Amino acid sequence: MNKYDITENDFNPTVLFASKSKLVEDGYYHDHDYTEITVILSGTGKYYIEGKNYDVKAGDVIMCNPGVMHQSLEANEKEPIVEFVAGFTHFHFTGMPENSILLNDNEFVLRMPLEGRQEIMKRCYEMVAEYETSHLGKYFMLKAQLMQIILLILREMQPVKETQKSYRFESYNKNYVVKKIISYLNENYACKISLDQIAQNLYLSPVYISKLFKEETGESPINYLIKIRLNRAKELLEREEHGSIRSVASEVGYEDVYHFSKLFKKYYGISPLNYSKKFSRQKQ
Structure with a gap:
């Protein structure tokens, strides 16, 4: 039995946006009424989330649920941050609040291992490319890619068997x-x-x-x-x-x-x- 039960009716997120950008200056402290996933594609820097500083680097996933205050802080000039950001809503996992994905230990940053990092980054680039097109079924392709990203995150939070x-x-x-x-x-x-x-x-x-x-x-x-x-x-x-x-x-x-x-x-x-x-x- 998985820690998070997922059903067809509950896992049908509405995609609001998906983008890739380079951080050139500090952001402002704010929150959203939707869930926002940020994936660091390259570079290093800091984020300030709910009163705590987080050092981030390529492959890290930042999860900001509705009402979570956050901002990007100074980026490394030699390794500026390039990030992927997606906003979405209308989903619910058993054991979690509606429209929220709770990371382990109530943290906001998830450090992915190499294999998971590659898989998530691949889908981030695919989402950005799809978002910039006007192809048939664009929205449903974006939804499918986002759902894969979410599932990869949930799988990473599952306990690893001792034999692995x-x-x-x-x-x-x-x-x-x-x-x-x-x-x-x-x-x-x-x-x-x-x-x-x-x-x-x-x-x-x-x-x-x-x-x-x-x-x-x-x-x-x-x-x-x-x-x-x-x-x-x-x-x-x-x-x-x-x-x-x-x-x-x-x-x-x-x-x-x-x-x-x-x-x-x-x-x-x-x-x-x-x-x-x-x-x-x-x-x-």
Whole structure:
């Protein structure tokens, strides 16, 4: 038996809005007559809720039920907060007040584990994208996505069985994320790639991805990308018909041939042009 009984009649929320925004200044202390979920997509900062300060970071869920006073405080200038916010009403779970979701220990901030964080962020981005369209059935798609977010939060608050070791899931997911990043880099090295693009593709924060990737591989995602590109460039330069150095640079994702040549020489101790000539002589 689950802690929270959910029935078809009680779980039919009305979606009021969904948005994504960057916090550039402090908010004001206020409340709502509806429930508001905030998910921190990236960055770090502080929130002031019902007289208490909360440090928040990417993946955290902030739950403000009707009448809960709250405001956003200073954000980290180096890591400004980007948040997803959704407002909704008309729902009721057994054991909770109407139109309210009570977090464990009467807290207002829920720190999600990696797996749940990815799932919720994915749906947040999907809701924002859907909210900005005029597609058929838009409202019902938004409702379906919001219901999934709510269910993921409720599941996270369920007690974990002793046979489930959370650290094993965490370790597995770290390995999974790194493999996904490497796969993404190998498939898209010829395109413009930034850490923000990689992060958005995986629904995680750029800072977290960079830290995790370095812990698992010993280098940053961008350095790993450089190695993929330069290794591919070497393969192209070893062909008899490889075109100009500029075309090789372009084929591995570099528009600036000078920058490409500088990187190539830094990694291999020889310029791309001289490498091509040297390899040609060796084959003769």
